[in-house]
Amino acid sequence: MNNEVSVIIPVYNASLFLEKAVHSAIGFDEVKEIILVEDRSTDNSLEICEKLAFTHSKIKLFQHPDRGNHGAGATRNLGIKKATGTFVSFLDADDYYLPNRFNAEKEIFKNSKIEGVFGALGVEYITEKGKEEYQAKFKNTPLTTVNYPAEGEEVFKGLLGLTPRIFGTFFHLNTLTLRKSALEKHNLRFNANLRVHQDSEFIIRLAYHCYLKAGIIDKAVAVRGIHDYNRITKIIQYSPQYNQRQYVYWKSIYDWAIGEKSLPLAAKKRIYLIYKSFDLSQKKGAVKYGYILFESIKNPDILRTQYRFNYLK
Incomplete structure (x- = not known):
């Protein structure tokens, strides 16, 4: 896998976190390029993207052709289009990878049948308000992960709650690595019309069309930053x-x-x-x-x- 992964980072109003996200990915031997797709931020994210792209040849900066704001789905789609690696992975601009991020992939992708690998996501509380909002909604859950290793059809069934054992309802995009050829083969892209939950919707379809396998699910391979501006914590459940x-x-x-x-x-x-x-x-x-x-x-x-x-x- 050395020098074969394109890391896609959609960027929107992430100036406080973006450099940490990029630096967490840039040092991996597995990473060929980091694709920043800037989605017309209203802060100075574009300026930071330009500085990062200027300082390191691995970092490539793109914007939508009209330089407009199109949402995370369309922004990730543009990143997939621009990716030149054999594999693609994703990283939100306010999150970061851990040193074990691609450890499981090194072995699992030796099996050509495997089209995607996913793992566990940890949390870091950046602000006290963010922590309170997150824990009010998700309790004190240290990992976003699934309950047991699975692969193939069982992953799709598990995500829909159709397995005898409770598989878990979600794994995070930050922990997912895919063969780009599988995305092209099945014409898989994010639903650009969804401004929220486009990642969850993509994962459901992905799990049906592609052969996915659990990687490291008992400890984090990436970390979600919890702060005052997380959209996921702003909506009260069942409101x-x-x-x-x-x-x-x-x-x-x-x-x-x-x-x-x-x-x-x-x-x-x-x-x-x-x-x-x-x-x-x-x-x-x-x-x-x-x-x-x-x-x-x-x-x-x-x-x-x-x-x-x-x-x-």
Whole structure:
């Protein structure tokens, strides 16, 4: 893997953290290039990007052709387009890699069947307010990871909650390394229309189309910086704004699932029930309960999903 990884960093208003993120990636022998894609920041992030690109040949700076703001999905897509490495990995501009970031990949990618490797993400509390908001939403969870090693179809099933053992519902993009050829083969890109949850939506589709394998999942390979400006901690769970965002996210997954002829029926049903739960949460007034009654008669399982209280409230 030496000199084969393109690290893609979308940059938007990250001036306080960007240099640490870049420096955490630049020293790896595995890293061929660091692709900074600046998304029309309103702070001095662009100036920092230009300085970094000037000082090190590994660092390459790009902007959207119109130099506009297009969101993280479209920005990562541009990074994938510009990447020249055999592998691509991702890093948020306010996070950083740890020294063991590519340890698992060195061995796992010797198997040509493996198209992607993921690991565990740790946390660093940068501000006290950020810490309070994060712990209020996620408790004192030291790692974002899955519960046991898995690969192939079990990763996709696990993310949808379709495995006998509880796999875990998420692994973070910062810990993911992919063969670029797999992205091209399956025409996989981020949904540029999603301004939030585009990473989670991408991971679901990725796990279906590509053969993924767990790497280091019991200790962190990268760290998420927790500060006052993390969007993930600003929305109260099961609030109207939370339900709206989840609805948009799961509608995108549902629309994708409809077009996938070979998608297992159990997966299609699971995706539909989650999507419909958040869809029902958007209904208002007395008519809402008519929709709930109709849906529960048509699909009784919706009353047994973990998301049922989204719309029963």
